[in-house]
Amino acid sequence: MWYKQRPMALIECVPNVSEGRRTAVVDTLVQVIRDTPGVRLLDYSSDASHNRSVLTLIGDAAPLERAVLALFEAALPLVDLRAHSGEHPRIGAVDVVPFVPIEGVTMAECVALAKQTAAEVARRFDIPVYLYEDAADNPARKNLEDIRRGEFEGLAAKMSAPEWTPDFGPPTPHPSAGASVIGARMPLIAYNINLATDRLEVAKTIAAAIRYSSGGFRYVKAMGVRLADRGIVQVSINLTNHEKTPMFRVFEAVKHEAARYGVDVLESEIVGLVPAAALVGTAEHFLRLASFTREQILEHKLRTGDRAGS
Amino acid sequence: MWYKQRPMALIECVPNVSEGRRTAVVDTLVQVIRDTPGVRLLDYSSDASHNRSVLTLIGDAAPLERAVLALFEAALPLVDLRAHSGEHPRIGAVDVVPFVPIEGVTMAECVALAKQTAAEVARRFDIPVYLYEDAADNPARKNLEDIRRGEFEGLAAKMSAPEWTPDFGPPTPHPSAGASVIGARMPLIAYNINLATDRLEVAKTIAAAIRYSSGGFRYVKAMGVRLADRGIVQVSINLTNHEKTPMFRVFEAVKHEAARYGVDVLESEIVGLVPAAALVGTAEHFLRLASFTREQILEHKLRTGDRAGS
Numbered sequence: 159m160w161y162k163q164r165p166m167a168l169i170e171c172v173p174n175v176s177e178g179r180r181t182a183v184v185d186t187l188v189q190v191i192r193d194t195p196g197v198r199l200l201d202y203s204s205d206a207s208h209n210r211s212v213l214t215l216i217g218d219a220a221p222l223e224r225a226v227l228a229l230f231e232a233a234l235p236l237v238d239l240r241a242h243s244g245e246h247p248r249i250g251a252v253d254v255v256p257f258v259p260i261e262g263v264t265m266a267e268c269v270a271l272a273k274q275t276a277a278e279v280a281r282r283f284d285i286p287v288y289l290y291e292d293a294a295d296n297p298a299r300k301n302l303e304d305i306r307r308g309e310f311e312g313l314a315a316k317m318s319a320p321e322w323t324p325d326f327g328p329p330t331p332h333p334s335a336g337a338s339v340i341g342a343r344m345p346l347i348a349y350n351i352n353l354a355t356d357r358l359e360v361a362k363t364i365a366a367a368i369r370y371s372s373g374g375f376r377y378v379k380a381m382g383v384r385l386a387d388r389g390i391v392q393v394s395i396n397l398t399n400h401e402k403t404p405m406f407r408v409f410e411a412v413k414h415e416a417a418r419y420g421v422d423v424l425e426s427e428i429v430g431l432v433p434a435a436a437l438v439g440t441a442e443h444f445l446r447l448a449s450f451t452r453e454q455i456l457e458h459k460l461r462t463g464d465r466a467g468s
Numbered sequence: 469m470w471y472k473q474r475p476m477a478l479i480e481c482v483p484n485v486s487e488g489r490r491t492a493v494v495d496t497l498v499q500v501i502r503d504t505p506g507v508r509l510l511d512y513s514s515d516a517s518h519n520r521s522v523l524t525l526i527g528d529a530a531p532l533e534r535a536v537l538a539l540f541e542a543a544l545p546l547v548d549l550r551a552h553s554g555e556h557p558r559i560g561a562v563d564v565v566p567f568v569p570i571e572g573v574t575m576a577e578c579v580a581l582a583k584q585t586a587a588e589v590a591r592r593f594d595i596p597v598y599l600y601e602d603a604a605d606n607p608a609r610k611n612l613e614d615i616r617r618g619e620f621e622g623l624a625a626k627m628s629a630p631e632w633t634p635d636f637g638p639p640t641p642h643p644s645a646g647a648s649v650i651g652a653r654m655p656l657i658a659y660n661i662n663l664a665t666d667r668l669e670v671a672k673t674i675a676a677a678i679r680y681s682s683g684g685f686r687y688v689k690a691m692g693v694r695l696a697d698r699g700i701v702q703v704s705i706n707l708t709n710h711e712k713t714p715m716f717r718v719f720e721a722v723k724h725e726a727a728r729y730g731v732d733v734l735e736s737e738i739v740g741l742v743p744a745a746a747l748v749g750t751a752e753h754f755l756r757l758a759s760f761t762r763e764q765i766l767e768h769k770l771r772t773g774d775r776a777g778s
Contacts, residue, residue: 406755423756426755441750448735454741
């Protein structure tokens with residue numbers, strides 16, 4: 159084991175598996191995670207039209223690596239991409255495995271964990287593996303979309319080009335399991351801001367103003383959508399790095415842009431899980447908190463295990 | 469044991485002991501807490517002029533009761549109020565013991581824990597015990613100040629009046645240990661708001677506007693003070709129930725009142741520990757979060773131990 163001994167690191171791992179229809183297969187994979195000591199399954203969901211399942215695990219580095227290897231081992235005999243169809247792009251049976259730093263662990267450590275796991279997946283199962291996001295050594299492989307372009311069906315042709323030699327494993331696709339993409343990234347927050355209007359163009363204009371691709375914040379993806387059942391519109395946002403582009407800044411920017419059109423923010427919503435740090439940072443901002451440290455949060459002190467007095 | 473089996477309740481307990489000068493005595497008491505399984509010592513501090521120490525422990529009900537009983541047992545031979553002096557009012561060797569609900573536990577359960585502990589302290593050590601705050605059956609005993617008025621030196625005379633018959637234990641003071649006050653209350657947040665002015669009257673006027681005693685918020689105590697070294701003034705606040713009088717409401721009220729005098733809020737600060745819920749509630753407010761539940765906080769899911777998938 160190369161892992162350092164530390165009190166308790168919290169790393170999230172979110173494997174995406176190319177099976178979302180056969181319940182028995184999904185149940186088997188879920189059980190493999192539940193049976194791995196030191197790993198907790200926080201959540202999982204399957205989408206039949208995507209034919210894809212997303213599992214959310216959490217734990218320290220060593221147990222997570224064991225869980226991911228066990229997941230590959232269980233999935234390989236059960237998931238064959240030659241017989242797979244679904245709306246969501248994919249190149250592998252275990253398609254994507256990101257490691258996400260949550261607490262008491264650096265991004266560098268998650269990158270090291272991703273590389274270690276990728277090397278072991280390639281060695282044990284003879285699967286080509288690409289490193290992505292913060293784990294990518296090659297800038298052309300940072301974006302998942304670029305690696306996955308062409309999908310499983312186009313993978314053999316794609317890999318014949320030297321620039322698509324995998325980071326680990328054989329230079330050709332695994333016959334049934336394709337290739338896998340393993341990496342490290344910041345936690346992603348799915349964050350929507352609902353506007354008190356039914357004018358879709360307002361939501362679209364604001365989305366364009368705040369998203370990276372059109373000149374907005376670096377770690378924001380956004381689009382304007384209509385919530386037909388409620389008669390309002392929404393700026394639907396993915397925050398890909400809440401430390402560098404925090405929630406409160408995006409909220410205030412949307413509020414400011416909306417006011418330009420005489421529109422107010424009705425409410426915002428977080429879809430799924432959010433790290434406590436994102437909410438604490440928001441409170442710090444709006445309360446103008448000075449010299450506040452996370453050590454002052456009672457529950458934080460509990461987890462970090464400091465029994466020393468003052 | 470009458471305690472229900474639950475996944476994990478977090479109760480804070482903050483015993484105040486009438487000894488803040490003899491380091492060896494304080495060390496002995498601290499060690500007693502550290503040696504109690506299931507209880508964590510989060511913090512302790514001693515004040516020589518007050519001649520008083522405050523310990524902050526956390527744990528579930530049964531371990532906390534054991535820790536408090538062990539603390540009484542260790543303190544009784546070491547702390548004699550007949551030879552005690554200090555600036556802070558006190559009636560007992562172990563003067564006050566509040567239990568505070570933090571997570572996964574109701575106030576009613578903390579009240580039950582306070583009563584159970586009070587009865588056991590009285591039975592084992594023959595000490596009169598008064599119940600206070602949320603644990604008080606008698607409204608005249610809700611406020612600690614009322615129970616403690618007259619202090620140790622006036623206790624025998626006070627207890628001769630029928631309205632000061634203790635809730636548990638003998639009708640006269642313990643010779644060396646006086647009486648103890650045990651109860652349950654909400655977590656107290658020490659919260660200061662600094663104003664961008666040196667006009668003390670502005671801080672004093674705002675403090676009067678927001679505090680309960682002069683017509684302000686029900687769970688706010690406040691005073692205006694000068695921070696001479698920084699050339700500014702501060703509204704120094706105790707929030708005695710952050711659920712019913714939340715931080716963001718007090719912050720916004722102070723900001724609004726200050727604007728009346730052409731003054732802005734420079735910053736605010738939290739002194740000591742704060743429950744995560746107070747910060748999360750603040751983020752919910754300012755982000756106008758709709759249908760958010762604490763289950764969505766990643767770290768919360770970890771502690772509550774839900775392994776079920778969706």
